[in-house]
Amino acid sequence: MNTITGGCRCGQVRYVLTVDKLPRSYACHCLDCQTWTGVAFSQSCVFPGDVLSVSGDVAIYELAGSAGRVSRQRICPTCHTRVYNTNTGHRFTVLRAGTLDRSDELDCVAHMWTRRKQAWIALPPDIPTWHEGPGSFDELARALGLTR
Template sequence: MTYPVSGSCQCGGVTYTLLSEPKLVVACHCKECQKLSTSAFSLTAMVDADAVVFEGEMKEWSRVADSGNISAATFCPTCGNRIYHFNPTEPENIKLKPSNLSDTSLIQPSVHIWVSEKQDWFQIPDKVKVFDKQL
């Protein structure tokens, strides 16, 4: 894949440019991510904050994660599409939601986490790292 690659929310009110390859792409099977994605898991691309340029208004929402850390999320206030998650104590790291990229070919998770809460019908591909809970 060639970088930069662009992304946007469903309505186009928030756009962004990903300047470089993600450090890691993760599929999370926890119940919270199932709620978020309305599917069996949620995809996250771990990137450096300075590797993404955002445009448009975003709102924030947060909750306390099982680890005790704050899990904050940004989203488009018009269509509600999640753009990225972050831990406020680690602002240099962004957990980008890559399903809204214009080229989704980079969405090839090499790690599956929280498989202890995985839907029984989903089969995890061979040759990926698997964790019962968090990394």
Template sequence: MAIGDAITGGCACGAVRWRAVDRGFRPYACHCKGCQTRQGSAFALNQQVLVTDLATEGAAIEGTCTGSHGATVTHVACRSCMTRLYTINHERPEIATIRTGTRDDSPDLVPAFHVWTSRKQPWIALPDDVPQLETQPSTREGWMALVLPA
């Protein structure tokens, strides 16, 4: 897949579909307690897209919470099956964070880095050659430097 290509995905029941432009944002694994709890798993696999490049079809619902770094985060999910599709962090409102497990090509994705490793489950072994951050960058600039392509 090349930068500028379309990426697509949707919920488990098929009631909501999304489409975005791949701008080269790197997929990553988040091991924070919030992702563990809201995903019902050991971590979340995420990737950013520009909100202006993201289109959804179908009935979705929204809810907000406070994220691990203290920011307000809006979660968007399918109204029917409750699959979490993406979030918008209010500190970076121009960027949506899609749950890459909802991508049609999700088996092809590998995390480029891991954040919140200080909270990862102890039985998870991370590859030594992939960057690992104990928390996450504290500034918008630091975050964008991490997720944007090199």
């Protein structure tokens, strides 16, 4: 197993992923992600939670979704970088791709909520896209090469 590292902007929160390789990422173009990040989309990686080891204190912000699922966002309490989240709807951890030390090496292999994407963004024709969210988390997991 390799270790892949990352953390928040100020360095108070650091993490180690114990995985075979750098995870694949996806982009979400929904209005919530645009508002939360202040940019055109968010880029995230998904993996089983037991491969993540975090050092440093995190603040937790809970967000209830329309389907009754609760997203627990982990944020650095100093610089307010949103680092990762979990969701009661699945057993995976969602990591903010830009917090990886090697984020420049990531492969973005899927796009969701493309009906909200900015018009100037051109998506590659050969990767999975969803007009809104995937029909199930399993669809996204397959696109990312995860097994459930």
